Amino acid sequence: MVQDSKILDVAFNPQSIAVIGASSDDNAEKKSWVGRLLEFGYKGKIYPINLKAPTVLGLKAYPSVKAVPEPIDYAIISIKSSLVPMALRDCITKGIKIAHIFAAGFAETGMEEGKKLQQEVVSIIKEGKIRIIGPNCMGIYNPVTGLTFNVRFSREAGSVGIVSQTGAGMMELIPHANARGVRFSKVVSYGNALDVNAPEFVEYFAQDNDTKYLFCYVEGVNDGYRFFTAVRDCNRTKPVIVLKGGLTEGGSGAVSSHTASLAGSELVWKAFFNQTGAIQVETLDEAVEQIVAVEKLPEIKGRRIGIVARGGGVGVVATDTCERAGLKVPALTKETRLELAKITPAEAGSSIRNPVEIGLGRFGVAEGYALGLKLVTDDPNIDVVMAVINPHVYTQEGVGVKEIDQAAQVLIDSSKTLSKPLAVVVTLGDDINVIGMEMEAQQKMLKAGVPTFSTVEAAILAISKMAKYWEFRRSL
Amino acid sequence: MVQDSKILDVAFNPQSIAVIGASSDDNAEKKSWVGRLLEFGYKGKIYPINLKAPTVLGLKAYPSVKAVPEPIDYAIISIKSSLVPMALRDCITKGIKIAHIFAAGFAETGMEEGKKLQQEVVSIIKEGKIRIIGPNCMGIYNPVTGLTFNVRFSREAGSVGIVSQTGAGMMELIPHANARGVRFSKVVSYGNALDVNAPEFVEYFAQDNDTKYLFCYVEGVNDGYRFFTAVRDCNRTKPVIVLKGGLTEGGSGAVSSHTASLAGSELVWKAFFNQTGAIQVETLDEAVEQIVAVEKLPEIKGRRIGIVARGGGVGVVATDTCERAGLKVPALTKETRLELAKITPAEAGSSIRNPVEIGLGRFGVAEGYALGLKLVTDDPNIDVVMAVINPHVYTQEGVGVKEIDQAAQVLIDSSKTLSKPLAVVVTLGDDINVIGMEMEAQQKMLKAGVPTFSTVEAAILAISKMAKYWEFRRSL
Numbered sequence: 001m002v003q004d005s006k007i008l009d010v011a012f013n014p015q016s017i018a019v020i021g022a023s024s025d026d027n028a029e030k031k032s033w034v035g036r037l038l039e040f041g042y043k044g045k046i047y048p049i050n051l052k053a054p055t056v057l058g059l060k061a062y063p064s065v066k067a068v069p070e071p072i073d074y075a076i077i078s079i080k081s082s083l084v085p086m087a088l089r090d091c092i093t094k095g096i097k098i099a100h101i102f103a104a105g106f107a108e109t110g111m112e113e114g115k116k117l118q119q120e121v122v123s124i125i126k127e128g129k130i131r132i133i134g135p136n137c138m139g140i141y142n143p144v145t146g147l148t149f150n151v152r153f154s155r156e157a158g159s160v161g162i163v164s165q166t167g168a169g170m171m172e173l174i175p176h177a178n179a180r181g182v183r184f185s186k187v188v189s190y191g192n193a194l195d196v197n198a199p200e201f202v203e204y205f206a207q208d209n210d211t212k213y214l215f216c217y218v219e220g221v222n223d224g225y226r227f228f229t230a231v232r233d234c235n236r237t238k239p240v241i242v243l244k245g246g247l248t249e250g251g252s253g254a255v256s257s258h259t260a261s262l263a264g265s266e267l268v269w270k271a272f273f274n275q276t277g278a279i280q281v282e283t284l285d286e287a288v289e290q291i292v293a294v295e296k297l298p299e300i301k302g303r304r305i306g307i308v309a310r311g312g313g314v315g316v317v318a319t320d321t322c323e324r325a326g327l328k329v330p331a332l333t334k335e336t337r338l339e340l341a342k343i344t345p346a347e348a349g350s351s352i353r354n355p356v357e358i359g360l361g362r363f364g365v366a367e368g369y370a371l372g373l374k375l376v377t378d379d380p381n382i383d384v385v386m387a388v389i390n391p392h393v394y395t396q397e398g399v400g401v402k403e404i405d406q407a408a409q410v411l412i413d414s415s416k417t418l419s420k421p422l423a424v425v426v427t428l429g430d431d432i433n434v435i436g437m438e439m440e441a442q443q444k445m446l447k448a449g450v451p452t453f454s455t456v457e458a459a460i461l462a463i464s465k466m467a468k469y470w471e472f473r474r475s476l
Numbered sequence: 477m478v479q480d481s482k483i484l485d486v487a488f489n490p491q492s493i494a495v496i497g498a499s500s501d502d503n504a505e506k507k508s509w510v511g512r513l514l515e516f517g518y519k520g521k522i523y524p525i526n527l528k529a530p531t532v533l534g535l536k537a538y539p540s541v542k543a544v545p546e547p548i549d550y551a552i553i554s555i556k557s558s559l560v561p562m563a564l565r566d567c568i569t570k571g572i573k574i575a576h577i578f579a580a581g582f583a584e585t586g587m588e589e590g591k592k593l594q595q596e597v598v599s600i601i602k603e604g605k606i607r608i609i610g611p612n613c614m615g616i617y618n619p620v621t622g623l624t625f626n627v628r629f630s631r632e633a634g635s636v637g638i639v640s641q642t643g644a645g646m647m648e649l650i651p652h653a654n655a656r657g658v659r660f661s662k663v664v665s666y667g668n669a670l671d672v673n674a675p676e677f678v679e680y681f682a683q684d685n686d687t688k689y690l691f692c693y694v695e696g697v698n699d700g701y702r703f704f705t706a707v708r709d710c711n712r713t714k715p716v717i718v719l720k721g722g723l724t725e726g727g728s729g730a731v732s733s734h735t736a737s738l739a740g741s742e743l744v745w746k747a748f749f750n751q752t753g754a755i756q757v758e759t760l761d762e763a764v765e766q767i768v769a770v771e772k773l774p775e776i777k778g779r780r781i782g783i784v785a786r787g788g789g790v791g792v793v794a795t796d797t798c799e800r801a802g803l804k805v806p807a808l809t810k811e812t813r814l815e816l817a818k819i820t821p822a823e824a825g826s827s828i829r830n831p832v833e834i835g836l837g838r839f840g841v842a843e844g845y846a847l848g849l850k851l852v853t854d855d856p857n858i859d860v861v862m863a864v865i866n867p868h869v870y871t872q873e874g875v876g877v878k879e880i881d882q883a884a885q886v887l888i889d890s891s892k893t894l895s896k897p898l899a900v901v902v903t904l905g906d907d908i909n910v911i912g913m914e915m916e917a918q919q920k921m922l923k924a925g926v927p928t929f930s931t932v933e934a935a936i937l938a939i940s941k942m943a944k945y946w947e948f949r950r951s952l
Contacts, residue, residue, distance in 0.1 A: 164789070166789020172866065175907075219789070248799030283933055311644065313641060313643075313695070323726045430655030
């Protein structure tokens with residue numbers, strides 16, 4: 001069998017791709033694999049394989065990979081499941097070392113026919129002449145080579161890698177993360193994991209220089225110990241976020257009909273997270289927030305958070321949310337409070353205890369906001385600061401693009417000079433006239449490297465998990 | 477002392493209001509109380525009280541309430557806290573029966589001066605000639621009379637009442653709920669609760685014919701047993717949602733600096749929720765989702781949910797989320813699955829086990845979607861159905877306004893004919909070009925009475941709490 005990291009290097013960076021079952025029916029509603037590669041700007045050679053058509057989307061087509069005169073690195077197999085074994089044998093004959101089987105209809109159907117077919121594929125690859133990603137998956141996205149399973153993904157490369165058993169989930173997560181300023185190094189959706197499985201992928205990403213952070217969505221793993229070791233080792237230098245799908249009873253049933261994986265017990269996974277120190281998330285939306293945190297939030301030295309936000313009941317609820325997430329919201333020192341009292345108005349609901357209400361976002365940049373932020377951050381009782389602005393509450397009171405932009409700038413400037421990590425929340429309202437401005441403010445801050453979140457709850461959860469992660473790292 | 481419900485009737489529906497400390501400085505950034513009443517269209521008489529100005533915003537002003545020739549129902553006291561006792565004595569002389577003290581600077585400051593001032597007010601009202609809402613609060617919003625503390629609130633009346641110790645929180649919650657199609661009967665923000673407290677308000681709403689559902693944000697109550705009884709009794713016919721602020725250690729500290737309330741122990745509140753059957757929420761955002769559910773979701777007969785959404789990993793995560801929230805995601809019967817197999821394509825990740833993927837939202841209305849929804853709903857294993865559409869994932873593949881609108885219409889039509897409750901999720905992406913369409917689809921469905929949520933997690937949490945609520949109601 002070809003050595004893992006080398007073979008995966010080929011899969012992530014193929015110089016040539018055969019699309020077996022290349023369709024010439026390429027329209028906006030249902031892009032073909034060839035159409036996607038062309039549109040996304042794949043830099044290598046594409047060989048469409050089609051029994052009848054002489055060309056596919058302007059490219060010369062071949063009836064079989066065996067008919068292609070040049071060598072081929074990688075195959076995407078997009079045909080009916082029953083035809084897959086024959087196609088695989090052709091790939092082996094051609095000397096293709098790794099193939100992505102897009103087709104579904106194997107063990108995940110729960111039907112005898114599908115299980116038999118999966119067994120047949122297993123015996124074909126046992127000879128060791130070809131490796132498989134899939135079946136029942138979307139394969140690879142690598143912005144550098146232009147290989148993708150969705151043309152909406154960013155063409156810009158970044159530092160986050162993904163190992164995912166779900167493709168549909170990635171179709172949502174990646175654009176969502178892109179919109180939040182996240183860029184990816186390499187992504188793989190690997191479905192039923194009939195051959196290459198999570199541990200090998202994690203090992204690959206651990207040694208991949210382009211990847212600095214890793215997110216894994218796994219439903220089940222074939223070799224639990226190898227996965228455990230791979231995640232543990234990677235996580236010591238590159239934070240690993242893991243979403244384990246199918247942890248509940250009902251979820252494990254859904255897993256079996258999705259990727260035919262064995263979900264494993266909740267207890268085993270609890271031990272896995274405790275011992276590897278991997279960051280556990282529960283939903284794909286939460287994964288995006290955690291990726292933002294992992295990439296942009298500097299090391300947090302403790303769990304004591306300073307909140308600069310609306311006070312009153314909003315502050316009380318934020319405090320409860322922090323404490324439920326394992327953070328502490330301590331009172332600021334008397335010294336800090338005396339200084340804060342000089343710059344905050346004594347209005348209904350205002351407070352200088354912590355949470356602190358200084359007024360940014362209400363009527364644009366309140367005088368003293370940057371100073372207030374600094375006072376809270378420098379307080380010896382505080383390890384990390386969360387600043388919340390909610391422009392939609394005030395836009396009808398005369399706050400507009402200028403003020404929101406100004407607020408974003410103050411926060412960007414502050415984040416560069418403050419002595420401790422700063423997380424920002426720009427909440428999005430329901431007002432379509434304002435939401436665009438708020439998104440732009442988020443974008444601006446994310447581009448400037450400020451960890452920016454859309455809800456107070458999401459920010460708190462992400463911060464608390466980073467605090468825990470750094471505790472783990474320091475304990476090593 | 478004037479009888480509670482009668483005096484609160486006056487406060488919620490005053491024929492005339494004196495604004496003590498009426499400011500003529502009315503601009504977009506900081507609306508005055510008089511300016512708000514005028515802009516919002518208050519239907520009664522307004523008497524601005526201002527020591528120096530002869531008119532305020534075009535209205536004749538008076539140096540004191542005592543100088544007003546006509547009787548006055550209600551006073552809004554918006555002056556420095558130190559001047560409040562004198563103003564209250566004037567109100568008593570004038571025969572005003574109830575006043576809202578907007579001013580802060582009482583016990584919540586934690587300072588001796590503030591506490592003394594609060595004591596002075598207490599001794600003034602002990603004589604029983606005047607009742608107080610507040611201090612340190614925003615007072616009343618009643619769209620019918622045109623009384624409000626924020627001009628952005630809807631002028632349309634509805635069936636949800638609010639008893640809230642936070643005003644700032646309501647400034648966010650009410651527009652948010654308005655945008656989600658919720659309309660309010662009457663709202664009160666009552667701050668420090670120096671006199672009228674949560675129990676009296678709840679008793680008032682329980683007998684108020686305009687109110688069918690109640691949301692309470694409380695930090696502490698003076699008379700725990702009376703509050704318990706009031707909520708328990710109300711909740712038997714009108715669902716009561718309660719957000720208890722300051723349940724955590726840090727939160728209770730924040731409470732004392734917000735409204736000087738005693739937060740009470742977590743254990744006591746746990747018993748409170750168990751015994752009253754009130755629906756507990758933890759954040760203001762969650763409160764909005766729960767209000768939508770309480771108002772629009774019909775009685776749920778059990779905890780078994782059918783999910784019609786993306787399958788694959790997205791379905792696995794949704795299933796886990798359901799089970800964590802106490803719902804069950806059972807496999808559908810063989811009969812249902814055979815019928816579903818006829819209308820769903822066997823693609824990668826598609827599933828007919830539950831969650832079921834039928835394809836709406838992907839390429840517009842898939843043929844058979846309404847039928848599929850009906851099949852899932854009619855399955856004997858299912859009590860409630862959640863349908864999820866996420867148009868932003870597909871808009872770049874040719875799905876536009878027309879398809880999204882069509883999808884909304886299918887869901888509206890289905891919700892009217894299905895045999896069991898249907899909840900819909902329209903997830904909002906990060907694409908500013910699509911988010912407007914998605915919000916419009918949400919609006920359209922909410923207007924048609926379909927319980928519509930913005931995230932799968934929010935919908936699941938709200939549904940699970942309604943299932944629990946109805947179990948409680950049926951156990952009575």
